[in-house]
Amino acid sequence: MKLGEGIRLNRLKLNLTQDDLADQLFVSRQTISKWEQGNTYPDLSNLIRLAEIFEVSIDELVTGDKFIKKPFVIGIKPNRKIFLKKFFCNQFVFLTMSSTMFLALGIWSIFFNNSVTLESTFAYRVPINITVGLLLSFAIFALYSSKIYPYWMIADEGIYYMGPLTYQQSWKRNLSLLFHDTDESFLSVIPYHDIESGIITYEPRAYQDKDIIAIPQAYNNPTVAMYYIMQAPLYIALKTKDTVINLDLKIDYYRGDQALFHYNIEILRYLNNRNIKISDPDNIIERVLSGEDLS
Incomplete structure (x- = not known):
């Protein structure tokens, strides 16, 4: 990376305008502009001062090299804990589970109230209804779970990202998060x-x-x-x-x-x-x- 680009990016990182940086170095704004465009270069004293202002080494400022711990994640990388939190806090999941359970209980009570007791209804039917509700909720959640967990990663060999997934792949991705605590096997790499x-x-x-x-x-x-x-x-x-x-x-x-x-x-x-x-x-x-x- 050119020195001028390094000056510009470090200046932006500190939310400084060209005028702000010029005031700290006692130079004109035009001088800063020429440095950033690569038309001229700062002398050694200004280079040292720039490194102090940006809190980087001179070598880092000149070469642009800075250690980025890889893989470097941009966004939210999901795991089992995040998945379960999003799943059970999601309103669509809650509504699906609740409506399925109470609808099934209501139908059962209407048609079979004379043949079974209320206790047996709750003892045997509630677990079944919860299971069905969970499965339906999981199916709905899989439809848009890729939007809830957007992220990509910078690695040594390239950039990993989550490409478009089919509905079946979304199911498998969620299962991978649930049972393996990761979804990295579904990432593509550039x-x-x-x-x-x-x-x-x-x-x-x-x-x-x-x-x-x-x-x-x-x-x-x-x-x-x-x-x-x-x-x-x-x-x-x-x-x-x-x-x-x-x-x-x-x-x-x-x-x-x-x-x-x-x-x-x-x-x-x-x-x-x-x-x-x-x-x-x-x-x-x-x-x-x-x-x-x-x-």
Whole structure:
């Protein structure tokens, strides 16, 4: 990665404008701009000062190399605990289980009330109804579970991501989470040498109340599932020779924690070091780090 790009990315990471950085170095904004564009280079004293401001080594600033512990996960990597929490806290699961159990109990009471006691009804039929309710709930949950667990990973050999899954694969993925505590066997991988370029893309769209899952405090404390139904797409579109693969960024942005979005600076630097150019024509990262609300 070029020195100028390193200066720009580190400046954005600290939410500094070119004017802010220029004031700290006692140089003009035009000087900072020329450094970032690669037209001129800072002298040794300014290079040392830049490293101090950015809290990086001079070598890291010049080469862009920084240790990223791999696999580096972007998003939410599910495990058994997360799966069970999402499953049993999901309103559709709760409604399906409840309606199945009470409907079955009601039908049983109407048609067989004279032949069995209430105690035997609850003793033998409730477990069956709960089992049926769980199976139906699991089937519904599998329909959109991929939206609840969006993530991708940076590894030494390439980028792992969750591609489109069939309904059967979604079932198997959930079973893998339940019994094996992982779903990594369902990930696809893009080798770095297959990636030609990338572009950060944001697609703003208006949403209505009907787009929001009806849960308590939905507007102030939305669930991960709600983000993916309600919010506009925000992703890195990676172009390979054969296809374009979208890697989601909005899970970190819409959590409301901009500190998480700082990781994207390190990701861009890492990809740049591998000669993968990621463009940001709409300055999405700079706008997010400056506190702008994209919604």
